[in-house]
Amino acid sequence: MTQSHLAPEVMARARDIVALYPHPRSALIPLCHLAQEQDGWLRPEAMAEIAELVGITPAEVLGTASFYDMLHTEEVGTYVVTLCTNIACMLRGAYELLHHAEESLGIRTGSTTADGVFTLEDAECLADCGRAPCLQVNHRFFGDVSPEGFDKIVDDLRAGRLADEVPHHGTLVRTERDGGLRVEAETITAERRATAAAMAERAATAAAASEAKANG
Amino acid sequence: MTVTDAPKIVTSRLGYDDSHTLERYLATGGYEGLRKALSMTPEDVAKEVDAVSLLGRGGAGFPAGRKWSMLRKAPTSYLVVNGDESEPATFKDHLLIERDPHQLVEGVVIACYALQVTTAFIYIRGEFALGLERVTAAVNDAYGHGAIGRDIFGSGFSIDIVVHPGAGAYICGEETALLESLEGKRGFPRIKPPYFPAAIGLYGEPTVVNNVETLSNLPWVLSNGSAAFTALGEGRSTGTRLFALAGHVKNPGVYEVEMVKTTFRDLIYAPVLGGGIPGGRELKAFIPGGASAPWFGPDQVELPLGQDEVGAAGSMLGSGSVVVMDDSTCVVRAAWRITRFFWRESCGQCTPCREGSGWLEKILRRIEDGEGRESDLELLMDISDNLAPGVSWPPQQTTICVLGSSIPSSIASAIRMFRDEFLLHIKDGSCPQGPAPHG
Amino acid sequence: MADPVITSHHAIAPHTEEGATVEMTIDGRAVVAGAGEFLIAAAERAGVFIPRFCYHPRLRSVGMCRMCLVEVSGPRGATLQPACYVAVAEGMEVVTTSDKVKKAQDGVLEMLLVNHPLDCPVCDKGGECPLQDQVLAYGPGESRFLEEKRHWAKPTPISELVLLDRERCIQCGRCVRFANEVAGEAQIDFLGRGDMVEVNVFEGQAFSSYFSGNTVQICPVGALTASPYRFTARPWDLDQVESTCTLCAFGCRAAVQSSANRITRLLGMDSDPVNQSWLCDKGRFASEAVNAENRLTEPLIRRNDILEPASWGEALELVARRLGELRTAKGASAIAVMGGARLSNEDAYAWAKLAKAVIGTDSVDAQMGDGLPAEVVVALPRATIDEACKARCLVVLAGDLREELPVLFLRVRSAAVDDAVPVVELAPQSGSVTGFATASVAYGPGEAAELVRALATGGAVPATVEPAQWSAAAEALHRAGTDGEGIVVILGRPSVAEDGALVADAAAAMAAAWPAARFLLALRRGNVMGAIDMGLAPGLLPGRVSLDDGRSFFEEQWGSVPAGRGRDAAGILEGLADGTMAAVVMVGADPLSDFPDGTLAGDGIAGADFVVAVDGFLSRSAARADVVLPASIVYERSGTTTNIEGRVSRLSQKLVAPGQCWPDWMIASELAARLGGDLGVESMTEIWDEIEKVATSHTGITRAVLESLSARDGIIAPLAASPVTLSRRLSPEPFDPMATPGIESVEAQGAPPRSGGAEPTSGEGAGHTAVSGHGHQAPRPRSLRWPQPVAAPPLPAPDSYSVRLVSGRRLYDDGVLVGATDALAALVAPATVRAHPHDLEKLGVGAGDPVRVRSARGDIVLDAAIDESLPRGVASIDFNLSADGAVGAAALLIDSREAVVDVRLETP
């Protein structure tokens, strides 16, 4: 009756994701990513729909989503630039880079440029310390970033030169799993049960045989 | 300097640009280990793994074979792969996930077969967008190849694998927090007792949680046999291990080296490995095993890269990350940054961790900013004592998970090794290394 | 659709054999503990209090606050372990007082204060704050925290009733766990991470639970406060007694607190067999109504059609004179007494004796046409609440439990969700039980009995019922055993738009099919069970005795009893309307608001020659009376009350009634005297003694028994029905430093006053012989036994133009108590007409559009609401809600002479 906030094709993907798990709630985080892919951030309307999809309350969806750094319950820019400032990057100039980024974008860490294009964040270790200091734009890595390198990334993004590498914020995985569960957990459980029973029976037969041998 | 010419066990394909594809994987012996495993009984596969003393690569170093043997027998059970890699300066799983996803998938199927579990979940840190894409593609391709799904390679064995993205929370690397997260909840670590995953894990069913690197060893172990693996390394620390080398070295990166036969000095200074400290600077200190590990000084660089050897010296190999700090490093700032990490990543359940981490961070920052007091050192240690009574190693716990008791490691190390530098900050009212920006 | 995942980080006690014990030491002392018990509970029973914040005995342990760390021996020496989720073990050595433990406690408290504001002087919790108390008892002298604390906007309302101050929150998660685990409404949750973890609601969705007040009670700091209580008192000014809530018939035990003769607050007491520390928000907050400005404070007499103040003497004189005249003119049976469920047992007894022995009428009814035939109520084999919650199969054929008996809903939910008790719901519309019911079988209005017979005999699946639900229900019933041993039926009135006799018929069908099944009566009104026990029902005398069985005994005791069976509420109103009856005394009764058939109620009151109202408020009916007598109400009186399981528990007076209000029994006694009779009782205690003496069902429940320590949670009548089991609230010392798990004890006051501390004799053998030794000779009459005849009216065939009406109740209604409590009055929803979308589509109306609902009685326009859970051909209108000034929407449509109510839906 009322139109759903998630677009029909997004809804269809959402249902596929729910079907991957033995319990619907497990799909919560993947669905939040999906909603971010549609909207760029996690809108309340989306959370309410996710709640329905996985069978919990909206408060529980928010409670879970707000725990995670990558799920934004407030609007963010098209590009979320995340600089690592943890120890390995710090030792190689991360804070200097962060300051440069603030000046260059004209915003403080944690905020979004007035044109809504860039959000700047400082992050904990992004696990790319071999190329410290490193950063991510919408979770795509850039390593060994110098202040000049930073400006170039920003220019390239603005000019659309990185459109292939860096999708809009929220798009996490562009490769989709093809198909739902190939093997239902229940089938496997039944199979495992049968295997266990067969093994037990084999063991029992073997024991009986060896006993018979010992006796006779 | 002795860098052994041990075979590359988990990084053998990384020389190829297309190392992540099924074609390259199959061309380089891929899925042979699985075929071998499927020709054996599950028990024998588990025995083989037990025989190699494959120490868990996620941080705790618990032998995989022993862990598997503790799995409670039940009709439904799970394997969960820990690919949340978020320990500061640890970036080895990142490499394996992006560059050799089939090796991981094969390891997972081998483990599933040995354990006879129902379903496997590969939980990958959300920030690894490319890694998620590559593992998803690998799973799709492996299905096509018949290596996952129904009746794998005609063996009658079936298994499904679900790739699950995280969403940015370090604590979800802790195995019970990871399970909560996988159940669609906040990453609050579970209380133990009773929630030991092997007994009550995912959805309340028995569950094995293994690290990406741990499982990536399995195809090689099966293909080459346990003897080839145990021939490498020494004592309990067999085989090779990945070390993520970061900080003040010429060639930061991930290196696969033979355990025990290689030393920290080799790792940091060997030209084919770290290549030494740039700018002719001296080694001031290094962290041998992730942010939770107590620091070592130049005196300890000769220590071999072995779990027990490093443990006996008062620290741990942990997650296999080595952070090198040269003599230009301000240790207060280093300790502050690590503490800041724990503060930002505490899940918020336990009072000492939730409140103590922020308090410690604020004190360290104050000292770095030149506003410290002499009593602060005692205060830092006393707060630390409330997180890890005795502030000894291995730490005692007052919290649900070991994140809380890990917080004091860097602080206690820095104060123990560089007390004078702290006092200098306090006396001079500024940082002797000069003011440096911080967030 | 709830996710069935049971796993979470909650502690679960290891499975152990019942009764198994372990030996261990606590602080060097040998202690025997129950195997599998959590250390914190074992220590507490052994008299060692381990400080805690997040632990709550009625919630699952999460081990978050770390306040309960103690040293526990282990293979690697003694280590600090959380007592709240580590289970005791054989040979365990526990130390709670070592330096190491002390250091840990200091540490946790100091850390808690890192971000906790020190605004204690303006905090509601100041003075009774566990954080304050434990800092004093276990904490360090001073804080070494110099930095800036975390700041958050404060306080923010999360519902009409609850305010949240996030700065004060210590993240214990009790509220979150309560909402999720106990109430099943996870509307509040932890948001954020680390030291930015906060408790909050989803934006725009209030914490709209009927149980929200419990979170305020169990919050160990002042983070959650109740808007009605906020800033009204300081805890040290409060004076409290232990009493029983009578807003519904469940009988929650509560600590009633007052200051300067005003009720300030109610706190749930931890009564194991009843409310287990919880209260509903209506009980908790509507208690405020006693403070209301619009209370009656003096007698009123109608002069020139205006109610004017009068003296008690004048008013009583007038009532006695008019009743006397009418009795002479039209006979005693022309006089009726309605109501009684608002009274204490003692009051009810006095009124029953006045009506039946002094006036001589049997047309007395405490039920307002929304209950069940009184004989059925007293005779059905009974189950206790605990038995219902442990049933092998629990059948619910009642109004929506969360709306009518909210805390019973919590108990039933816990039985179903936590203990996997199969619940079979038989209902004309889905409700709060549906979500966790094993089977939910919908029946068409009036068709419950037919359905039960089909279920019992394996008959065909009725067309209206989903086959899957049907077979699930049949299976659950079948598994409980062939004769029904283990089946408990919660029996009430699912809808007031069907005749109560039809429900009684369904009960009879059940009792016939499963002879060993037992029943818990879900009648909702205050002390309705006590009133019936005391004889405020036609055909009954005190002690669950029929008029005929009890005639000779009560003639001896009382002097006289009515000659024949009188009329019930519907009969009374009909008699008043058609002139066969003349006068009615409404004792805390408001037929104009409460009787299902509003037209009949109006005609009855209008047709009466003389109407008397005894009430605390000028209700709609009282406003039409000739004489209004002001009575004391809840918390202004002592005595006893009886809950749905027949549990007699004590009421304690906390307030002095305003103005010239009198207790109801005294009004009865004075009237008796003026009518030339004598009730023969001078006080509440004397009345109780007489009840114990004459009421078969109450034999042996002497004042001494009622007052004994082991009867703190009340005693079930008859005594033999449930041997007195000692409750967990046995400790005579208030031992409740957290002041939160549900108050465990307050100084018990009130009537019956102390008369010696005798322990009860064993419940066995208390049957029909007096144990109180008052020395009466005549044998007591026997209480009614099942079966009783049930006269179910025939069902009319539905006509294809009509839909059949269902009318249940809402907790927040148009009643005076809710109306007199501002915070609750704001929560009363307007009446709507709910129907299946197809039925509305046929009319061409959508949600929110006006629909005219027409019955033979009348018509009303209501907004439509879509309810897919309703079967087609059924419309639902909640009783006791109003729409656009039309009070009691459903009452305008219902005809109490009809078995069911057919209505037409039209566009207005």
Ligand SMILES: Cc1cc2nc3c(=O)[nH]c(=O)nc-3n(C[C@H](O)[C@H](O)[C@H](O)COP(=O)(O)O)c2cc1C
């Ligand atoms: C705070 C914390 C963070 C952790 N993070 C990770 C991680 O990112 N990856 C990982 O594999 N193990 C991590 N662990 C260790 C896991 O809990 C677990 O021991 C490991 O995944 C088991 O795998 P393994 O036996 O193969 O090493 C962490 C532990 C803690 C206490």
Ligand code: SF4
């Ligand atoms: S120690 Fe810290 S991270 Fe671990 S459970 Fe407790 S609060 Fe969470």
Ligand code: FES
């Ligand atoms: S951790 Fe045990 S009471 Fe909170």
